[in-house]
Amino acid sequence: MVEAEESYDVIIIGGGIAGLSCAVSLLRHFATGPSGPVSIALVEWQERLGGRLYSCKVGDVEADAGAAWVHGVDGNPLIEDGWIGPEDLVPSSAQNIWLHGPAETDSCSFKASEEDETWERRLAVVGAAASMAQGGRSLQDGLLETEPIMGPLAHAERRRLRMLEGWFGMSADRIGLLEWDGEHGSMGDYPGAHAVLKGGMRILVERLANEAQRLGLKVVLGQEVCAVEEVRDEVRIHCHQRCFRAQWAVVTVSLGVLQSRPSFLQLPEKPLQRLEMCHYNKLLLNVSESAAARFPVFTDLVSHHFWQLFNYWPLTGKPLLSLATLSAEAEKLTDEEALEAACGLLTLAKHEIRASHFTRWGRVPWACGSYSVSSKDAEWDDIRALLLATEEGRIKVAGEHTHEEHQGGFHAAYLSGKRAAQEVWEGFQAVA
Ligand SMILES: Cc1cc2nc3c(=O)[nH]c(=O)nc-3n(C[C@H](O)[C@H](O)[C@H](O)COP(=O)(O)OP(=O)(O)OC[C@H]3O[C@@H](n4cnc5c(N)ncnc54)[C@H](O)[C@@H]3O)c2cc1C
Structure with missing residues (x-):
């Protein structure tokens, strides 16, 4: 079938926080800059925005199945830029x-x-x-x-x-x-208290998405991008039955997606493969209030599968427990096996559990893991090598895996989106 074509000035691939921050930042540059309005589209595989910022229902309680903690409030760019206010935050520990x-x-x-x-x-x-x-x-x-x-x-x-x-x-x-x-x-991370969002990560995604759309972002949902290539003075973005053309593109898909699809975008192979996506997963348990009241906010766990327990009850009044697993092997557990192991570990009776949700981020095709870490095989300059590879061209990269200082956190993703917007803006000015 012939690919239908659409053209924009800039296309952002991926609607996680990196893509959304890039969109807002770029639209603000153009709204106030001399070049006048431009057309910017964001192409996202899923039918929703937010990526690994994902609030979902576990029974009648809303829970963050992806990122949950603001890692340090002092100087945190999401707070400084006004996306998160003090009233949104509940401190969970005084420091990291x-x-x-x-x-x-x-x-x-x-x-x-x-x-x-x-x-x-x-x-x-x-x-x-x-x-x-x-x-x-x-x-x-x-x-x-x-x-x-x-x-x-x-x-x-x-x-x-x-x-x-x-x-x-x-x-x-x-x-x-x-x-x-x-x-x-x-x-x-940043200094100061670590905190969770009272309204969950959903509020952050909504704020960014609303602002981007108010400024004129076109959002295309449900389109899986298969490859991105620079051809002469433009970028072609190939989806299954659709092709987008743009003067500039920003790729914000996860490290795991880039690693599993070598033909997606030309990047230096060794640095790309040396960085690693971890397998941090959550077993989220909506429990009875009396069960939730038995645990402190943080409990370290020593078991084959579970590392720590985080309890929202003392913080937000939600009877919600979140148990962390760290191995790819744990993703093979069935829901029942995970639940059984957790009940045994925490001595929870089955009737105390109202609903549960077990994440398996390594198996989510649009994420292919939880977040990137420089594991023991990585070298000093691996992240920089990815950035340098796209320095000259019309395709820029962003996402948590592309931030040298804060790799892994959603604040890294946010900052990387702003950086990519600046790069595109400067490139645009240079050729205008
Ligand atoms: C379980 C878990 C716990 C975490 N805990 C924390 C925490 O407490 N604090 C913290 O700071 N960080 C945490 N993180 C990390 C944080 O979630 C990420 O750093 C951040 O959300 C990444 O944002 P991003 O925009 O870079 O990537 P993503 O959120 O992955 O966004 C990329 C987007 O690209 C889309 N996409 C992928 N492939 C394609 C394609 N081929 N075509 C079109 N679209 C595509 C995806 O659907 C996705 O929406 C956690 C992550 C997980 C999974």
Whole structure:
């Protein structure tokens, strides 16, 4: 069948937060700049916007099945830019609990201990060594090297490590040691409290989408893009039975999608394949109020499949528990098996569970994993290599995997969208 063709000045591929922030930013540039209005379209595979920001119903409770935490409120760009206000936020810990452990006031299954001090010093030693390390080494390797001087990891340190693994979405033997270096480490956050959104991530997606559409964005839903190529002075975006042409394009599809489709967009293969999508998944349980009241906000879990429990009840009054799994293997569990394992672990009776939802992000074809991490196979400049490859051309890349400092978080995706908008804007001015 002949492909139907449509032309725009700019096409953004992917309607997650990177695509939406790119759209808003670009439309604002053009609304106030000298070039006058341009046509901008966003092409999204799903029938909804938001991507891995995904609020869904678990029984009668709305839950975030993708991102949930605002990782640090001080200086966070989504707050600074006014997309999230203080009234939207409920702090869940006074600081990054995965990295720094609980503060006095945090509701957590373990309290600060003397061994935490050793843990912090151990991490500092690992960080210092990381700056001189070669690729191919893991956080586990770095920690093992501290043992001859600092002794084996104490019990409290092991609990901290497990929480940390929960943040990175992978076990310490996969987390890249380079990730740990203070200067180059890329799993960034912001200082201050970590928080969840009272209204869920849905409100953030709605705000961005409404503003983009108010400014004139054309949204095309339900179109799977198969390939993006630059041909002479234009970009062609091929869908199954439709072809879009544009002067500029921004590709915001996930790292997992790019990795699984080598012909989607020409990018340097080795850096692309060395970065890794983790398998952080959630078993979301809508439980009875009395069951929810039994748990603190954070509980570290030691089980084959589950790493931590997060309880919304003390924060938002929603009787909702979220258990995290980190392995690709856990995605093979059936809903019943996952539920059974969780009930056993938390000693929950079946009648206390009203509804459940188990995510398997590795099997979602438009995501192919949860979020990107520089795992032990990655090298310093892998993310930069992806950006450099698109520096000169008319196709730009954005998405959480393209932000060197904050890779993995939705604030990274947001910032990367703004960066790509700036690049397109400058390119547009240069040829205008
Ligand atoms: C379980 C889970 C928990 C998380 N927790 C947190 C957290 O607490 N805090 C935090 O900061 N971050 C968290 N994250 C990460 C965060 O969700 C992501 O960093 C962010 O949402 C990524 O946004 P994005 O726009 O880069 O990508 P996406 O949200 O993946 O958007 C890309 C869009 O492109 C579309 N697309 C893909 N392929 C095609 C194609 N071929 N054609 C057309 N469209 C296509 C997709 O449908 C999608 O809508 C979590 C993620 C997961 C999965």
